[in-house]
Amino acid sequence: MQKITREVLIEKAASLLNEGVVSGVLGWKQGEFAYDVTPALFTTVDELNEQFVWGDFCGANFSKYLVAHTRKTQSKVLVFLKPCDTYSFNQLLTEHRFDREKVYAVGIPCEGMADVSKVKAIAGEGITAIESTEEGLAVTTLYNDAPVVIAYEDALAERCINCKSKKHVAYDELIGEEGDVLESGRFDQVAALEAMTPDERFAFWQKELSKCIRCNACRDVCPACTCEKCVFNNPVSGAETKAPMGTFEEKMFHIIRAFHVAGRCTDCGECSRVCPQDIPLHLLNRKFIKDINTHYGEYQAGAEVGSRAPLVNYTTNDVEPGDVFERGEENA
Amino acid sequence: MQRIGVFVCWCGSNIAGTVDVQAVSDALKNEPGVVFSTNYQYMCSQAGQNMIKDAIKEYRLTGIVVCSCSPRMHEATFRKTAQAAGLNPYMVEIANIREQCSWVHKDIPTGTEKAIILGKAAVAKVNLNAPLTPGESPVTKRALVIGGGIAGIQTALDIADAGFPVDIVETKPTIGGKMAQLDKTFPTLDCAACILTPKMVDVAQNDKIRIFSYSEVQEVKGFVGNFDVKIKKKARYVNEDICTGCGACTEKCPQKNVPNEFNLGMDNRRAIYIPFAQAVPKVATIDPNACNMLKNGKCGVCAKVCAAGAIDYKQQDQIIEEKYGAIVVATGFNPISMEKFDEFAYSQSKDVITSLEFERLTNAAGPTAGKLLRPSDLEHPHTIVFVQCVGSRCAACAEKGKEYCSKICCMYTAKHAMLVRDKYPDTEVYVFYIDVRTPGKNFDEFYRRAVEEYGVHYIKGMVGKVTPEGKKLKVQGSDLIMDEQVHIDADLVVLAAAIEPDKSARPLATMLTASMDTNDFFTEAHPKLRPVESPTAGVFLSGACQGPKDIPETVSQAGAAASKVIGLLAKDKLTGNPCIASPNELMCNGCSSCERVCPYGAITYVDKEFRMPDRTTAIRRVAQVNPAVCQGCGACTVACPSGAMDLRGFASAQIIAEVDAICK
Numbered sequence: 003m004q005k006i007t008r009e010v011l012i013e014k015a016a017s018l019l020n021e022g023v024v025s026g027v028l029g030w031k032q033g034e035f036a037y038d039v040t041p042a043l044f045t046t047v048d049e050l051n052e053q054f055v056w057g058d059f060c061g062a063n064f065s066k067y068l069v070a071h072t073r074k075t076q077s078k079v080l081v082f083l084k085p086c087d088t089y090s091f092n093q094l095l096t097e098h099r100f101d102r103e104k105v106y107a108v109g110i111p112c113e114g115m116a117d118v119s120k121v122k123a124i125a126g127e128g129i130t131a132i133e134s135t136e137e138g139l140a141v142t143t144l145y146n147d148a149p150v151v152i153a154y155e156d157a158l159a160e161r162c163i164n165c166k167s168k169k170h171v172a173y174d175e176l177i178g179e180e181g182d183v184l185e186s187g188r189f190d191q192v193a194a195l196e197a198m199t200p201d202e203r204f205a206f207w208q209k210e211l212s213k214c215i216r217c218n219a220c221r222d223v224c225p226a227c228t229c230e231k232c233v234f235n236n237p238v239s240g241a242e243t244k245a246p247m248g249t250f251e252e253k254m255f256h257i258i259r260a261f262h263v264a265g266r267c268t269d270c271g272e273c274s275r276v277c278p279q280d281i282p283l284h285l286l287n288r289k290f291i292k293d294i295n296t297h298y299g300e301y302q303a304g305a306e307v308g309s310r311a312p313l314v315n316y317t318t319n320d321v322e323p324g325d326v327f328e329r330g331e332e333n334a
Numbered sequence: 335m336q337r338i339g340v341f342v343c344w345c346g347s348n349i350a351g352t353v354d355v356q357a358v359s360d361a362l363k364n365e366p367g368v369v370f371s372t373n374y375q376y377m378c379s380q381a382g383q384n385m386i387k388d389a390i391k392e393y394r395l396t397g398i399v400v401c402s403c404s405p406r407m408h409e410a411t412f413r414k415t416a417q418a419a420g421l422n423p424y425m426v427e428i429a430n431i432r433e434q435c436s437w438v439h440k441d442i443p444t445g446t447e448k449a450i451i452l453g454k455a456a457v458a459k460v461n462l463n464a465p466l467t468p469g470e471s472p473v474t475k476r477a478l479v480i481g482g483g484i485a486g487i488q489t490a491l492d493i494a495d496a497g498f499p500v501d502i503v504e505t506k507p508t509i510g511g512k513m514a515q516l517d518k519t520f521p522t523l524d525c526a527a528c529i530l531t532p533k534m535v536d537v538a539q540n541d542k543i544r545i546f547s548y549s550e551v552q553e554v555k556g557f558v559g560n561f562d563v564k565i566k567k568k569a570r571y572v573n574e575d576i577c578t579g580c581g582a583c584t585e586k587c588p589q590k591n592v593p594n595e596f597n598l599g600m601d602n603r604r605a606i607y608i609p610f611a612q613a614v615p616k617v618a619t620i621d622p623n624a625c626n627m628l629k630n631g632k633c634g635v636c637a638k639v640c641a642a643g644a645i646d647y648k649q650q651d652q653i654i655e656e657k658y659g660a661i662v663v664a665t666g667f668n669p670i671s672m673e674k675f676d677e678f679a680y681s682q683s684k685d686v687i688t689s690l691e692f693e694r695l696t697n698a699a700g701p702t703a704g705k706l707l708r709p710s711d712l713e714h715p716h717t718i719v720f721v722q723c724v725g726s727r728c729a730a731c732a733e734k735g736k737e738y739c740s741k742i743c744c745m746y747t748a749k750h751a752m753l754v755r756d757k758y759p760d761t762e763v764y765v766f767y768i769d770v771r772t773p774g775k776n777f778d779e780f781y782r783r784a785v786e787e788y789g790v791h792y793i794k795g796m797v798g799k800v801t802p803e804g805k806k807l808k809v810q811g812s813d814l815i816m817d818e819q820v821h822i823d824a825d826l827v828v829l830a831a832a833i834e835p836d837k838s839a840r841p842l843a844t845m846l847t848a849s850m851d852t853n854d855f856f857t858e859a860h861p862k863l864r865p866v867e868s869p870t871a872g873v874f875l876s877g878a879c880q881g882p883k884d885i886p887e888t889v890s891q892a893g894a895a896a897s898k899v900i901g902l903l904a905k906d907k908l909t910g911n912p913c914i915a916s917p918n919e920l921m922c923n924g925c926s927s928c929e930r931v932c933p934y935g936a937i938t939y940v941d942k943e944f945r946m947p948d949r950t951t952a953i954r955r956v957a958q959v960n961p962a963v964c965q966g967c968g969a970c971t972v973a974c975p976s977g978a979m980d981l982r983g984f985a986s987a988q989i990i991a992e993v994d995a996i997c998k
Binding site for chain 2: 073074096097098099228229230231232233236238239240241262263266310311314315316318
């Protein structure tokens with residue numbers, strides 16, 4: 003359950019709209035289903051009062067929306083940023099992807115977001131309503147009489163269990179108290195994959211990636227994927243025709259994507275959140291982050307604006323390619 | 335559609351010996367776009383080139399593939415040939431079927447198969463080639479020489495002699511380098527100072543040469559013909575323009591116990607000092623780590639005694655920015671540290687010294703005024719043992735020393751031994767050696783004189799251990815010829831320490847993007863044919879920074895480097911390389927990934943207005959490449975996430991076409 007209430011956010015947004023500081027508000031509104039919360043742009047206080055929602059399913063990271071939105075308008079837009087979103091926000095600024103002057107960023111605290119798949123697994127299909135209560139999420143479905151109550155820790159998304167930071171690294175204004183960068187176990191699963199034999203690992207990824215339906219949701223939501231022209235939409239890039247090659251085309255799509263965001267991925271976890279097939283896509287990115295940490299020293303993309311990512315930076319202390327290669331050999 | 339001609343070269347038997355050239359030209363005839371294919375004994379010969387020219391005209395060729403040696407060898411030749419026949423020179427591709435094929439394969443079937451594959455890849459690439467036109471850039475007619483030793487001095491003098499201005503940057507307070515520390519020079523035994531100091535004075539008096547002593551190169555930007563260099567002139571706390579070098583300050587300075595670098599710490603200097611009598615520039619320098627005035631504000635004696643009023647305790651480091659057309663690296667060498675060689679008791683006894691320390695001990699301007707006295711008790715040594723190859727040719731102990739031969743030690747050890755026997759005939763001299771290497775004019779004669787005329791005892795074998803015992807040094811070694819252990823009670827042991835590149839070389843190489851070998855010696859563009867040029871255009875190599883060298887060799891290389899620089903500076907314009915990066919602005923995200931990886935600073939950004947796919951107009955930040963600065967390395971094309979950056983002449987599509995052709 004979120005500590006901060008919807009009313010506090012609406013009040014903040016309404017006052018900024020009324021004062022004319024911002025002309026629009028990037029926030030969440032209710033979608034088709036109870037667990038389906040979707041990003042939206044609010045331009046009036048009435049819209050906010052009617053449609054703005056805030057709760058345990060407001061996982062969407064708005065940073066990427068700023069790229070398109072700041073181009074459309076000359077005025078400022080208010081964006082609510084959870085701690086993890088601020089890393090993407092900074093990374094996009096590092097890459098000059100939007101105009102900081104056109105954004106009013108309000109940092110908001112986050113207690114962790116619920117994972118729809120986990121909720122469905124416990125409560126079953128046909129969810130009609132979900133209420134956040136003191137005890138947990140009270141889930142009403144077509145098939146149960148009394149709501150099923152799911153403890154928050156049982157519904158928490160993996161990215162939130164392994165939350166890397168409760169600290170906002172960028173904002174104009176902060177609501178609530180500032181948190182800390184956390185010690186998380188987010189690389190444990192990567193280590194488990196590394197411990198596998200190459201055959202086991204291939205089998206794992208084949209099983210996972212074969213579920214992919216190439217809906218492109220992971221790419222479309224990814225704050226690191228903001229290219230003007232994605233290589234997968236570009237016939238001359240060669241990548242578009244490489245991906246569907248062979249019987250296991252999805253692997254090339256995801257591997258190419260992982261390489262493209264390597265060193266720029268902030269580990270926000272949006273890819274896995276939006277995957278309709280529940281593929282743990284974030285693990286590919288975390289493997290890169292873990293390797294960068296090992297070989298080039300700790301580096302968190304987006305922790306500060308303008309930081310030079312190890313992969314596009316050269317220092318005389320850089321690891322020699324041969325050493326990386328040897329390590330790869332040991333793992334093989 | 336291209337009309338491609340394929341020309342397979344036999345290179346005599348170099349290629350034809352392991353590759354069925356007829357089969358290669360036949361196979362490539364069927365590749366897409368190929369309208370003509372042939373083979374010939376020597377494509378690079380006049381007859382071979384005429385064959386290409388005729389074919390271009392007769393078959394109206396739009397692109398050609400030459401299957402021959404490495405493009406480093408003859409790409410330029412064949413481009414000229416194509417140009418002479420009216421074809422754009424960048425429509426020529428080389429398939430390297432010699433170095434990458436015939437020379438590495440032993441049997442004809444595998445060699446032929448690979449040659450065909452390499453040919454197919456080149457054909458696939460030419461199909462996507464487009465004509466390119468190189469740009470031009472101006473040349474700044476001034477050279478920078480980094481290092482003021484004999485290498486840098488000679489290079490600077492030769493360049494200045496041709497009428498071009500030269501700046502020398504030297505980290506020490508004076509130019510002169512290692513040669514200034516030497517006593518006599520082999521094989522003629524003339525005194526180092528007598529032949530070096532006139533050159534130093536020439537440098538000082540030459541109005542084309544500026545000396546930045548006590549200075550370091552801090553930043554290098556730009557490219558051949560147009561380098562922008564920042565030089566840090568360290569504060570020496572003495573106004574160089576006023577100081578007369580009278581030396582009054584260096585006599586009155588109360589801080590007397592600073593180890594004297596010039597004499598390798600074997601005596602002391604003051605906190606304010608002039609390294610040696612013939613220093614150029616002859617001005618004093620205050621050592622900020624030793625000066626009481628600079629450390630705690632208590633003293634000021636030098637300022638009081640300076641009649642010229644040159645002392646300036648408030649002097650700051652100064653950054654000088656200058657443009658250069660060419661840069662010569664002459665950073666030189668140093669003896670390696672003897673720390674890891676404690677079997678020779680270097681750290682245990684003052685009487686175990688290195689050869690460079692020996693030079694100072696026999697030098698009239700040295701700590702003993704030229705009398706050979708042992709450092710511990712200043713007594714005359716009667717038995718001296720020289721140990722050669724300490725840390726050189728150390729293949730088995732690479733973590734301690736160097737695998738290479740330091741080249742100069744055999745000769746200077748023979749010189750030392752001879753000098754000792756000449757001045758002090760009562761002294762017995764032993765030299766332990768692995769081999770005595772004397773290739774050089776009058777070198778072997780010199781060594782023979784040491785043995786035959788001067789009676790130096792040469793013992794083939796290495797010293798295993800030196801043990802200080804009382805006033806003696808017990809030397810235990812092996813004599814491989816007599817097959818016996820040798821025990822010598824020595825008074826002085828002299829170690830011929832291996833030499834290594836100066837530590838400043840590696841960061842400098844990074845600044846210059848000049849390549850180095852594993853030992854940190856600068857790599858030459860070609861070990862035989864371009865020995866004084868670095869692979870980085872506009873950067874030249876002089877002296878021991880490129881490999882161990884003695885003085886005659888250093889001076890000839892310095893002259894060679896100077897002549898290359900003069901050749902460059904004499905040009906008014908340089909033709910650029912058209913194979914440079916160019917961004918597709920419609921796809922560029924403006925994310926700066928390319929800017930960050932660009933080692934030449936060739937990429938900048940502009941805000942431009944674009945018509946977007948949804949029919950709106952947006953101002954976007956997009957990359958721009960400075961064609962004069964871009965060297966075509968391709969780092970940006972790899973870093974670009976959207977594939978907006980591409981390299982002309984090496985487009986990603988061309989590379990992929992080559993790979994596809996190889997994998998087909």
